[in-house]
Amino acid sequence: MLSTMQDGHLSIGTLLRHGSKVHATSEITTWTGTGARRETFAELGANSARLANALRALGITGDQRVGTFMWNNAEHMAAYCAIPAMGAVLHTLNIRLFPEQLVFVANHAEDQVIIVDGTLVPLLAKQLPSMKTVRHVIVANGDAATLQAPDGIEVHSYAELLAAQPDTFDWPDVDERAAAAMCYTSGTTGDPKGVAYSHRSLWLHSMQVCMTDSMRLAEDDKALAIVPMFHAMSWGLPYAALMVGASLVMPDRFLQPEPIAQILDAEKPTFAAAVPTIWQGLLQQLEAHPQDISHLREVVVGGSAAPPSMMHAFEENYGVPILHAWGMTETSPLGSVARPPAAAEGDERWAYRYTQGRFPASVSARLIGDNGEELPWDNEAVGELEVQGPWIAASYYGGSAVDPEKFHDGWLRTGDVGKISPDGFLTLTDRSKDVIKSGGEWISSVDLENAVMGHPAVAEAAVIGVPDEKWDERPLVAVVLRQGQQVTAAELREYLADKVAKWQLPEHWTFVEEVPKTSVGKFDKKRLRALNHDGKLDITHF
């Protein structure tokens, strides 16, 4: 028996109509380095219509892809609205991809048009000749004349293009399951893989962002979106803000601690989202130049684990609670959020807050052990996390759902390894490819790294598994010393003795100038393994 309820409705077009009308006076503020420029949601609606008209005039039809190569600013927000609402697909190009990856994703998505910020023109220009489907480049916030494009690519000024267009557009009805936006993951293995979010998944995810037990975004918020709009849709903030009329503060290219502190002082946002390194930088800035940041009701931290010390510093020194969250490009990205249960008290609340958080109803989770068996939620059994839900990827663009490395009977294999408590709180201990399998037990590379990095002489430490005849694998620690500091491998091993189980104590150590990093700044353990395999590391064995 079918229900009698209406269908449809869930689309970026509906969202834009709603936000620009019901929340016409809410604002998008873009930082300029010395101050702010402001645009209301009503103006966003008008500019989105102008952009859609302009793209139509350039020949964009159907579900063609339009790329953005931009910072977080009002023009990027108009692209977020106009492109999906007109039925096309927004492709947010990650400006930090390696050049060959950038070319790969633009060609793979078959981007027809790219909108680029003026300051990013030099970065894009070099790769443009290799992008085979791009026909137009639109330069926003800069001088279009600075771009010398190859033959066959027309260059336009964003401002001039929009000025020539009407400020209304008849947003079409779209199938809620059609792609609205794409984001490629920049894994350490193989080519980047495209995740295509649907109108439906973005709508549901936006509702989640505004739920009280999630990020609780509301009309009375002013949200500082530090996490780039090319990283998993800026964690859902732009669309969620449009949904409830929260004002947005966009830092543009000013992401260093000092301008972030200036933005906080000038705009007094109530909420902000960023990776731990941004917050660590801000903390150092605040220690040197104290400033009241208690206007922030809460800040959300994800992307990688938030160190407990940082969480305490924010809360105890500045009165700002840090909300720990877990997600990935393939999960839109909101997975779990670490709000303690109401019944938890005192230190127990902190223990919950250190975890990666609790799964909402829309994200089902399970842990899978070595032999494919489902593990219990006892906060002890450690396995690979698999997730399922309406904003979780079922496949990659151009790929297949039958990819046993990534999907498993309709569940997404996250590649993250951890445990889950009986009440649904996730604690991650490693990436599945980095976990060290020693004598039938698992050793968390992340736990070892954190333990070694607790030593005052250590700046960074990366741990990989190396083959071992007796135990299958044993840990190798690559250490970067702090400038001017000295410590031996034997001393570090001694230092670890009361911090990790005896059988986990690493017997292979090496000192390096730096740990190789991926384009998004994570340890590139694949390259570290290659260096070891090629005998390029000077290793002390115990």
Added chain:
Amino acid sequence: MLSTMQDGHLSIGTLLRHGSKVHATSEITTWTGTGARRETFAELGANSARLANALRALGITGDQRVGTFMWNNAEHMAAYCAIPAMGAVLHTLNIRLFPEQLVFVANHAEDQVIIVDGTLVPLLAKQLPSMKTVRHVIVANGDAATLQAPDGIEVHSYAELLAAQPDTFDWPDVDERAAAAMCYTSGTTGDPKGVAYSHRSLWLHSMQVCMTDSMRLAEDDKALAIVPMFHAMSWGLPYAALMVGASLVMPDRFLQPEPIAQILDAEKPTFAAAVPTIWQGLLQQLEAHPQDISHLREVVVGGSAAPPSMMHAFEENYGVPILHAWGMTETSPLGSVARPPAAAEGDERWAYRYTQGRFPASVSARLIGDNGEELPWDNEAVGELEVQGPWIAASYYGGSAVDPEKFHDGWLRTGDVGKISPDGFLTLTDRSKDVIKSGGEWISSVDLENAVMGHPAVAEAAVIGVPDEKWDERPLVAVVLRQGQQVTAAELREYLADKVAKWQLPEHWTFVEEVPKTSVGKFDKKRLRALNHDGKLDITHF
């Protein structure tokens, strides 16, 4: 281009699995008159499985309908979970329907089984012989032996039935657009009409209930669900509580002011939902017997307009903000919610709070004028409200979407008349069938009623339009005097003189013993019009 996101997931089965596992320790408390009995969400999961097994054993298959004729209690909650999760359809029978309406809806929905509370057995038993499809009656919270059922209907004890069943059930995958639950509207014209909610609409609506700008239900809430579970799904509280792990307090049949005050005192809920008459009753109770109710962070009022005086009394005398909301059975029911914009201050906040509220992104609204034209949102133009969205009815069960009285190009005609402010706040002024069309202008019957009821001698006043040769229609006021009070029509007309526009002053007055009421206690103006048409009213004309 299709997205790469997963589909499915939105079902009561998923919700039950989530709530009973992740929020296993959250509770459903049922009031017993002198105390409370408690059940955890884990136990709810087990009892729901037992009930599903029992229903399967009674032959319930596919999308057959199972009726409930129950108060708000833990057993009704298990029915809410088990019936849709097993793929069948929950039909909540309104215990306050007139007998012939009750028979009509049970036959129309083709209910196979009815679960009834022991105290309601006498009310159901009289109509059971007329219910043609019912094969089984399950008596909960009472003695099954008290029910003498007609031939062909088996009677069972809920407790015995469940005790014999296993506490797990393999909840099937269901299409999210399939019907999960049905509720019939008890209109004043024609037969009741069935609204069939889908798994999808219930899921989306539950998310809305938990959004910060909506009812902001969260894990740390304890929600007192006074609004009956047979009235538009208790305004979404049961499923939303399961979604986030909010505990539920169920008053069972104890809905009078004194037991409600006892429940508040004993359970200290943080949130509650009920129609204005319940809150008015509680207010009088509290005035006679003062009690601290500041544990309520907020209470939601809908169903009919909340008098401003009541909103002030709750907030100023008891520290409890009343949240005004609008909805109807056809809207699941959450339509608009009256949270003032962040920018509003002082009295302006109150002005916003008196309105029926602002529409969320998932509910689009428009106003339609006399000639079918769309009216502006200027807080002046008055027209009929039409709404659209994923939890809004597209048709009635067994009916057609092509019903120009109720649906209009894919929009639901609400039958409510009002105006909308530029920032999306709705103010209702009348029901469309009750508005008085006088000389091309509209007179709100509700506004006139409220003005007349402001006179101290008046207990109730109902206003209808009567035919007028010159003006088309003019208002007729039917007045019920307070006991022992006297006032003439001329005095009332004089009293109104400075309260309504001169051209709106009614020239037809009548005094009656009581205003006819519908089964849910609203003025039955259809019967009042019939009395007037038949010359049964003694009218004073000016």
